[in-house]
Amino acid sequence: MTTTIAAVVGAVLVATVVGWWLTRRSGTVRDVGHEPAREADAAELGLSRSGPTVVHFSAPWCGPCDRVRRVVGQVCQDLGDVAHVEVDLDANPASARRFSVLSLPTTLIFDAGGRQRYRSSGVPTAADLRSALAPLLA
Numbered sequence: 001m002t003t004t005i006a007a008v009v010g011a012v013l014v015a016t017v018v019g020w021w022l023t024r025r026s027g028t029v030r031d032v033g034h035e036p037a038r039e040a041d042a043a044e045l046g047l048s049r050s051g052p053t054v055v056h057f058s059a060p061w062c063g064p065c066d067r068v069r070r071v072v073g074q075v076c077q078d079l080g081d082v083a084h085v086e087v088d089l090d091a092n093p094a095s096a097r098r099f100s101v102l103s104l105p106t107t108l109i110f111d112a113g114g115r116q117r118y119r120s121s122g123v124p125t126a127a128d129l130r131s132a133l134a135p136l137l138a
Contacts (some may be wrong), residue, residue, distance in 0.1 A: 032119050042114040048083035052136040056107040059089045067123045068105040075129045
């Protein structure tokens with residue numbers, strides 16, 4: 001009996017640690033460097049040439065995607081010079097493959113030159129988006 005309880009407690013502890021480890025970066029905006037822009041990407045995604053563009057991949061069946069839509073929409077409206085593009089994963093699977101979108105929601109931030117600069121999987125905070133966009137607006 002004691003062995004069974006210890007095994008269950010151990011399994012719960014392992015599952016908790018693994019779950020935390022897998023989700024610890026959810027919603028965090030990460031710098032992806034300065035990958036060279038491709039004209040096909042700019043045309044395919046409808047990127048702005050006058051300022052940064054926030055692109056988020058979503059799908060009708062994705063619950064958290066609504067929250068991303070609201071957060072990104074509000075930040076883009078507050079900052080003014082930032083374009084917002086939503087890409088439906090079901091309608092555009094090639095774009096999702098090109099940008100290695102493995103989970104929804106995924107948010108990408110491009111500079112005015114069409115280079116991907118930041119990436120977030122999960123729901124980013126408005127503060128994280130603003131801090132990532134600030135240097136691109138300067």
